[in-house]
Amino acid sequence: MPGFTYRSQKYKWVYLRPEKLLIKELSAQFNLTDCITEVLYKRGIVEPGTLQAYFETPLTGLTSPFLIKDMGKAADHIALAIENKEKICVYGDYDVDGVTSVALMYHFLSEVGADVMYYIPNRLEEGYGLNIAAIEEIASTGVKLIVTVDCGINAENEVSHAVRLGMKVIITDHHQPSERIPEDACAVVNPMREDDTSPFKCFSGVGVAFKVIMALRSKMNDMGKFGVRTPNIKKYLDLVTLGTVADVVPLTGENRIFVRHGLEILSGKDCRAGLKELKRVSGVDGGKVTTTHVGFGLAPRINAVGRLGNSDKGLRLLITSDRAQAKYLADELDRENKDRQEIEKEIIEESFKKVEKNRLHEKYKGLVLYSTEWHQGVIGIVASRLVEKYHMPAIVLTFEDGVGKGSGRSIPSFDLYKGLEQLQDILLSFGGHKYAAGLKIAEEQISNLQRRFHSAVDSSLTAEDFVAELKIDSFIEPDDINSDFMRMIEKMEPYGAGNREPVFCMRGVRKYQPATFVGRDGMHLKMFLEKNGRTFDCIGYNMKSYEKLVAGREAFDVVFTPVVNGYYGGRFIQLVLKDLKPAEEEWQGIV
Known part of the structure; x- marks a missing residue:
């Protein structure tokens, strides 16, 4: 498909344009709007039967x-x-x-x-x-x-x-x-x-x-x-959902069936005692539970105790039927999660300083960081944060008695497991998959690991692979965004790896009032944007670095995901910003 790109300060925007006539034909067949049809088309849904299975995800779709x-x-x-x-x-x-x-x-x-x-x-x-x-x-x-x-x-x-x-x-x-x-x-x-x-x-x-x-x-x-x-055994799909979402496997095929039905169980009032209490301490007590709630609220609290030592409390929470014990265990997990967050924050900040001070992101194509002081239980999270910040594969190790235990995370264009296979002669052990892996290595091999990991990444990637892509599903106008549109967006859930949230672009929107920055340390961009008489409430998480850009411009092209928000007493549509650019800057040709 032909399309267009734009290079922002953080992303390479990519829009692939299908034939208009094809989308029109599918829209008529599906009885859906063009923008929703385009989203489905880019997920490979081009037949009515496939569409029905995608929306309904029946348990009968599970294979033998x-x-x-x-x-x-x-x-x-x-x-x-x-x-x-x-x-x-x-x-x-x-x-x-x-x-x-x-x-x-x-x-x-x-x-x-x-x-x-x-x-x-x-x-x-x-x-x-x-x-x-x-x-x-x-x-x-x-x-x-x-x-x-x-x-x-x-x-x-x-x-x-x-x-x-x-x-x-x-x-x-x-x-x-x-x-x-x-x-x-x-x-x-x-x-x-x-x-x-x-x-x-x-x-x-x-x-x-x-x-x-x-x-x-x-x-x-x-x-x-x-x-x-x-x-x-349907009643166990809440547990399957927790593990599936936490392990970031693709939410396609049978995984999507598991998670769709498991979220319904988690959202119900009759979910198991431990998960009801875990929802309470995670701030998702009541209402619809989403993959975001699971991935960022429930799962980290179960993970925290395992990262810091013994996983028994997390397991006992999931198997107990006693409400008082469940409450005690959920409170314990919440406290240990806070401890984990403090340890994690300190190590993440230290790792960023190491990278910047030694300019490791400029010298190497793959990051390898290590210390004898870092807690083994959080180094996987630290590796993930390094990948998010620098968009390059990263390995983080902690050494004890001359042996380094490490966790690696990667970007879509680099298969981490295959990369480590090239280094197995200097590793004591390794295992994992494309995006995440664990390894052990003798301390005297750390320089070899840095050099050869760099070579393994460099030999298989191009410069463009190190720029995070922001894939746009469709261009839309204000009139496209309404309650029917949002109902279709919700029918595409659950979202996660392999079934990402739809991402849209709206061009030529204007500031309705000056932008502000909210939240802890003013990290989140808050804007009201207007086009064709419609005003949209917009939030951009962790977009503090855009302060100068939004202060100096009046009109923008914005990339976003629409959500239904109910935090202020009434349900309204909010645009969660992924990125934005000055409206006058041109897109960069055809891909």
Whole structure:
């Protein structure tokens, strides 16, 4: 598609223009306005049947779990363990995806009568995934079957050790496998396996766990274990939603179905006790819960305790039915989240200073920062902030006893996992996926890591890859924005990775009154803009750097997402600004 670009102080605006006649034809077919049709077209929705599935996301859209490699084996072994009253241990990761995976599996196994316990390693003392000491401790309790969730795909030695101790192991995971998967496991359920032919690959750990309980319920139903009351597993989609949104997997396909229905459960008055209390302390107590509430309110509070050490409180919050205990645990998580935020803020500021002082963003194409003082639990967040600020891949490490533990984050144009594969000869270990990864490295290799990470990024990217793109779905006019328009915008939810909020551009809007800056430290731009007699309330988050631009101009082209706001006692449409430019500056040609 031909289109136009503009380079602002922060973004490269990109608008790809479809044929007008095609959009007109689809609009008539869908009975929708041209601007809404253009949004749908750019998401690949060009058939009425596809449109209906996109809007309705029915649970019937979930595929058979048995399409995933080894799923039948996993269901058979778990069902047999339950029938034989063997003790089962659910072993998970300490982040939100892992904790919700453990809670989901623990809840369902308890519901169907299993003798079940759980184990989540301490992040600071044990690190990620299966470890020998934990396996020996689990074996000492009489466990006969370990079911991993959100981890284990590369734990070949640990699985073999568990088998030598007389236990069976089932791996359920979603991370990228290495060349060898644990051969001693009696089942390895991971859609990312090279030999897996299932249609959807982008599950989070808790998404894979949900597919496992789908399969197990089917297996036990076939065995006649439920009689006339087959367990309703839809009630667990709130947990699936938490982990799926927190792990930032694409909200497309089956993930979108999970999250659409899970948000409805989270928004209801009858959601589980722990999540009701978590909504209270997060300030989302009442009303519709969105992916933004989950990603920035609920999930960080569960994550905080795991980042700072033990994830047990987050898990207990998700499995308790006692309201008083849920209230206590939610308050504890909220306090620990505040502690995490203070630690995180200090390290982020220090990392920015390191970059600016040493001009690392000019010397290197990929950032590598390290310290012996930084808290291991927040370095992933620090890496994310570095990526957001400088739009380049970043690795952040903390060193102890000569070994660095690191977290990496990346930009859309660079596959971090493949990049680290090029460096594996100097790494002690690594794992992850395209956008996020973890690694360990000996302290004496840090200079090699900086140099070779730079080379890996530099060899695969161009200068344009380091400029964040702001993709515009459609140009619109004031009359396009009304209640019907907003209803269609809401029908496209849930928004997140792979299904971003629609982004629009309106040209030639004028200041209705002088701009102001609001919020803590005056970081947020507040404007009222007018065009064709319509005035729009606008907010631009973290746009303090635009102060000089908006003070010196009267007319702008603005890029925004429209939202319905109700904070001031009545519902009104607000434009959330992504970027703006002087109206007189020209767009830059055709792409």
